[in-house]
Amino acid sequence: MSKPLISIQNLYIENKGGEKPLLRNVNVEIQKGEIVGLIGESGSGKSLTVKAIMGLLPSEMNVRGQIFYKNDDLIKLSSKEHRKLLGKEIGMIFQDYRGSFTPFIRIGKQMVETIRTHHVVGKKEAKNMATNALEEMGLDAERVYQSYPFHLSGGQVQRAAIAMALVLRPSLLICDEITTALDVMNGEKVLNYINQIRQETGCAVLMITHDLAQAYKRTDRMYVMHQGEIVEEGLPEQIRCHHKHPYTKKLCSCLLSLPEEQSVRNERVVSI
Numbered sequence: 001m002s003k004p005l006i007s008i009q010n011l012y013i014e015n016k017g018g019e020k021p022l023l024r025n026v027n028v029e030i031q032k033g034e035i036v037g038l039i040g041e042s043g044s045g046k047s048l049t050v051k052a053i054m055g056l057l058p059s060e061m062n063v064r065g066q067i068f069y070k071n072d073d074l075i076k077l078s079s080k081e082h083r084k085l086l087g088k089e090i091g092m093i094f095q096d097y098r099g100s101f102t103p104f105i106r107i108g109k110q111m112v113e114t115i116r117t118h119h120v121v122g123k124k125e126a127k128n129m130a131t132n133a134l135e136e137m138g139l140d141a142e143r144v145y146q147s148y149p150f151h152l153s154g155g156q157v158q159r160a161a162i163a164m165a166l167v168l169r170p171s172l173l174i175c176d177e178i179t180t181a182l183d184v185m186n187g188e189k190v191l192n193y194i195n196q197i198r199q200e201t202g203c204a205v206l207m208i209t210h211d212l213a214q215a216y217k218r219t220d221r222m223y224v225m226h227q228g229e230i231v232e233e234g235l236p237e238q239i240r241c242h243h244k245h246p247y248t249k250k251l252c253s254c255l256l257s258l259p260e261e262q263s264v265r266n267e268r269v270v271s272i
């Protein structure tokens with residue numbers, strides 16, 4: 001197997017003075033072109049893992065282990081060096097889309113500035129890149145380009161934020177619960193587009209999700225996280241059918257019980 005694009009090794013995070021570690025012995029590898037799911041319940045440590053990759057952990061936390069990305073150990077980088085990688089090398093789409101744009105600057109202006117920070121292009125070319133990316137997200141590109149974030153719905157801002165992350169063509173894209181603010185059809189559209197970008201550019205995707213069904217459908221490999229540890233890793237089929245850890249079993253049984261519940265509900269509807 002070729003060298004992974006990113007390799008998290010024995011990541012350990014604790015609050016200074018805290019009794020219990022928040023993350024323990026976390027090992028995750030992602031190959032170029034792979035879509036990898038990180039799933040787990042609320043508080044299991046998914047966001048801390050992402051923050052460690054992004055260099056955004058609060059200073060009151062101790063971190064040990066390695067995060068090799070290409071030729072760097074991200075844990076050892078200064079914040080200035082770390083920031084240089086964000087955007088063009090490592091793109092992030094946050095669950096909370098409200099932080100993606102400054103409220104009092106038009107979306108288009110922010111996109112153009114971000115594009116020109118990372119790519120050597122003129123203003124006109126950057127505008128074209130921005131409007132094309134907005135269009136790919138199914139948005140009325142000209143209108144959104146001219147709008148302030150507060151002119152748009154939550155789902156529209158989220159799709160504009162996704163357009164901004166993707167237009168930079170990062171080598172690694174981290175998606176943290178990105179479909180939460182979207183309706184089912186727009187969620188599917190966005191995930192299809194991310195898959196298309198992955199095929200075109202060979203970027204890797206780390207998909208953080210609570211949604212096991214989405215992870216089965218969309219990922220090449222999955223990691224299951226529980227109480228700050230990776231408890232299971234494998235292909236979606238392996239996780240679904242040959243899991244070993246009790247937490248994964250519980251998680252899978254919730255999903256598998258849904259169709260039965262549905263049929264019970266249908267019977268009730270028929271019998272009324």
Ligand SMILES: Nc1ncnc2c1ncn2[C@@H]1O[C@H](COP(=O)(O)OP(=O)(O)OP(=O)(O)O)[C@@H](O)[C@H]1O
Pocket residue numbers: 015022040041042043044045046047048049058
């Ligand atoms: N800034 C912080 N200070 C102290 N503890 C924190 C901080 N951020 C997270 N934690 C703790 O670290 C643990 C892991 O949190 P994390 O945010 O990574 O969970 P998560 O799996 O992303 O959850 P969710 O799905 O709800 O976003 C939790 O116990 C949480 O309380």
